[in-house]
Amino acid sequence: MLRSHTCGQLRSSHIGQTVTLCGWVDKSRDHGGTMFIDLRDRYGKTQVVVNPDSGEQALEVAKELRGEDVVLMEGIVSPRLEGKDNSKLPTGEIEIRASRVEVLNASKTPPFFPNQQETPGEDLRLKHRYIDLRRQTMQQTLVLRSKIIKLMRDYFAENDFIDVETPILGRSTPEGARDYLVPSRVHWGQFFALPQSPQLYKQILMVAGYDRYIQVARCFRDEDLRADRQPEFTQLDMEMSFVDADDVMGMIDGLMSKLAKELLNIDLPASLPRMTYDDAVRRFGSDAPDLRFGMEIVDCSDFAKQSEFRVFRGAVDAGGFVRGIKVDKRAEEFSRKRIDELTEFVKHDFGAKGLAWFRVEPDGSLWSPISKNVEPAVLEGFKSQFAAEPGDLLLLLADTWEVTCKGLNGLRRRLGAELKLYDPAEMHFSWVVEFPMFEEDAEEKRWVAMHHPFTAPRPQDLPSLKEAPHQCRAQAYDLIVNGYEAGGGTIRIHDSQTQQIVFDLLGMDEETAQDRFGFLLNALGYGAPPHGGIALGIDRVVMLFAGLDNIRDCIAFPKTQKAMDLMTEAPGAVDKKQLHELHIEIETPPAKA
């Protein structure tokens, strides 16, 4: 190699050695004719001193160096001058007294510098990703990502899982999200689809007796992008045979323990805490509750319906609920303005009709602009229901079940952050289990699978699957980290009859099911073992462990929210000839109005 050591390697034990370093000029200072150069690579920074002793030529070259030039420097490892040690730098005890300075490749002035204080705008960063990826935080995140994936793979290998690659060029299935399509050249008018997940392949692998499968799999969804979604994303995909939900969760408990120990040096409980879906929604308004803090939802509907106040009574009479959360002892921090903002927030973001609030006065009474409209007995009921004490603030929604859930979940998360109710460096892992099998598509008036159509119901719910699908609970489990769904899985249906019953409920008759999933139904007929698995969103897991909040900062070459790669300018136009070979044409765009 051109270098003898990396820029992060040298210590005082190396003093006296002649070394060669290669790297980027991070900083360069002329100190009375002596050049101090900070040389940088992925492993660290080392100070190189070039002075008249280095030779005239070396000094001349050094004086012309500019930030981001790539250089090779040879010299002797020397102690720093008395009092000049830099304890912030692992190499801070030494410096290199250069005898040779060679520019390997000069750099033009970059659009921004990787070591600058202020982070440039995201578009500029993505366009010049090769500069952006030099920033220390980007390098740390991608190193962390590589490490997390390695830990995952090692863990599953230790547990006898086989890593199997499944196809990227697959078959389009109309269930689920929108597919990315790939026209076939060989088969006129036919298309491959990029996989939304390796779900069917991993089930096939279980039918084929592979017993324990794992893959770090690329998946694709052609959906409009939210902040934490990408057109292509990576999931840790696993599947096991002859297991129940406890076994799969247990395997992931072990993985999370290992990650938490290795990366954060914390000990997780052997079994992560579990909560049913019904409890999660009732207590936190969400199936992915942030359990780093309390502030549980309190249901006051039983008292509210006794009131004549139309906001409360009306909501309950219309089949809705009056539910709320309590801010402990910090009512004084809530000005009218702040409460108005929160009101606007729940109205705008969650469609709530409004936000009712009460301050608990020193005498224990509930005060609010509306408190005079509410009967004292009802207020007393609220107060006892909340176990409210002086200084508390109660925030209530009177609305449908869904709006109270979403609104209070949103409010709770916002206040949790604003009031610093948890340590942002802390991580909380838990399971939400026993999801409903189905939810109703209100518009189309039909059942849709809450996880996916291959999810098995709990054994005790199997008999009522046809008659009472809404009551059936699935053998499903989501891994929740800090209020994010980090992964989700289910035990799968392993017999073709149950699978067809579920397809029927989802509105797929036998012919349609056979057409779409025939190979799976066939496979289930030839000796399919009981099996189940899970998929973890790796981009998101990395984001959580890195303490970041932008998924694009956890991916080397992400797409923008308009699904573009700004660096390569993909997608792009292609030759007519290419399209012709694929037997496709571009639709004429509609005339502009």
Place this chain on the structure above:
Amino acid sequence: MLRSHTCGQLRSSHIGQTVTLCGWVDKSRDHGGTMFIDLRDRYGKTQVVVNPDSGEQALEVAKELRGEDVVLMEGIVSPRLEGKDNSKLPTGEIEIRASRVEVLNASKTPPFFPNQQETPGEDLRLKHRYIDLRRQTMQQTLVLRSKIIKLMRDYFAENDFIDVETPILGRSTPEGARDYLVPSRVHWGQFFALPQSPQLYKQILMVAGYDRYIQVARCFRDEDLRADRQPEFTQLDMEMSFVDADDVMGMIDGLMSKLAKELLNIDLPASLPRMTYDDAVRRFGSDAPDLRFGMEIVDCSDFAKQSEFRVFRGAVDAGGFVRGIKVDKRAEEFSRKRIDELTEFVKHDFGAKGLAWFRVEPDGSLWSPISKNVEPAVLEGFKSQFAAEPGDLLLLLADTWEVTCKGLNGLRRRLGAELKLYDPAEMHFSWVVEFPMFEEDAEEKRWVAMHHPFTAPRPQDLPSLKEAPHQCRAQAYDLIVNGYEAGGGTIRIHDSQTQQIVFDLLGMDEETAQDRFGFLLNALGYGAPPHGGIALGIDRVVMLFAGLDNIRDCIAFPKTQKAMDLMTEAPGAVDKKQLHELHIEIETPPAKA
């Protein structure tokens, strides 16, 4: 888990324990009312005995079992009866005396049985891949594949490489093979392309300072398929900064040593042997020579041109060559019929005009139907050139350089196999280095890059790059295993000026180059380090280590040679609505004649 042990786990040390096994019925025999069931899973087979002691119900269930049923069996681990041990089976010392037999999922009669002697036709296997993947050889191969990839990843992690995922949805570049395209929904008339390799991204990662990158990457080429090609394939992709060719080869030498030691228990030399491209082609007619045996090409042109025999003289006069190979001491195994077959082979497969041959008689003379046409001095010259001895057979082509290379390479490989000149279990690793930078596209009369347009010339050839491109040799290296190219790599150009010179030679002016590879040229301007890397074909590496000759047997879900997945029936038709959302239409197929 439903089981207490796997079907490969129990030994005589477990005797007396009550265990539960799950698996597939591999074989079932009724032996005078006692049922002997071989239960199979990925880990092995275990014999289970069900007799009247097992209970009436268990025996009844056992009697109805059929091959591939999935069952759970509980019982006591017992020694086999005296003399009934099966030493071929790791579990052969014990059997389970069942107390419970439960069918977890019955199987229909499969189209073929995984344990049947005869391998079914490949179409049937691919259509019912879930059965086919139960065959022991398929399971062994996929376990080996998982192991090889794990060993690779571990090796590179130990050497400080970072695993970075690069995009699958990329940009179409007209260089190289045909791209698979993916229409963009968001950007009307624009397309993503699936990557043929992560080449540009890994170079960008070097520019970004990642220093050592590794990825097990999926790559795609929409080309007509040969036996060992797939539309999507997997490569071990790596790149390093501040290195020369020796460093990259050294890193792979270490990897191959590790694989050979772990998988075959053989010690490879610390540095694998190297041969220049020119030597390889001259001595073996191929840039991927099979070095498991000798039979080098001998050039007799200098003697042939002294002959009046028109076949020899004419070839040399026309700028061609007379070159051949020698079969040592086994001329007697070559009947006229066999030689006729070889003649047909070189004519049909390599376009040779014919095959000249000579048998070395006991008296040392060369005999052939044509020997009377060739002057004795010329024959003597051939003999000495070949160091031929009685019983040898000489096979000669008189043709262009290319035809003699291809024809003799083909002949040599065929004879090496037919004459068993090597142990098929042996593996031979070597490097071919110093490839030409360019080859001429004879049809289009232009230079094309022999590896790819980012390959750096040897430093000593840089000055003559523009003037004598045909003489320039690249810093390129191919890893050759048993005559297959297992991988190839190069040191890359790291300055934009040299890169533009190469683009120019390839017929890309600055505007075109900027349009196609602008982001790379830009990146090279902002401090690109010297760098290089390699990609190994994982499917092929697995094939070689598994001793197989069909790449499809090394992939869990391969495509056929018509680029179809027979199991899922991909590619398939899609809804008009889907196409409309992507702004594309299917071209009307031409009317059938």
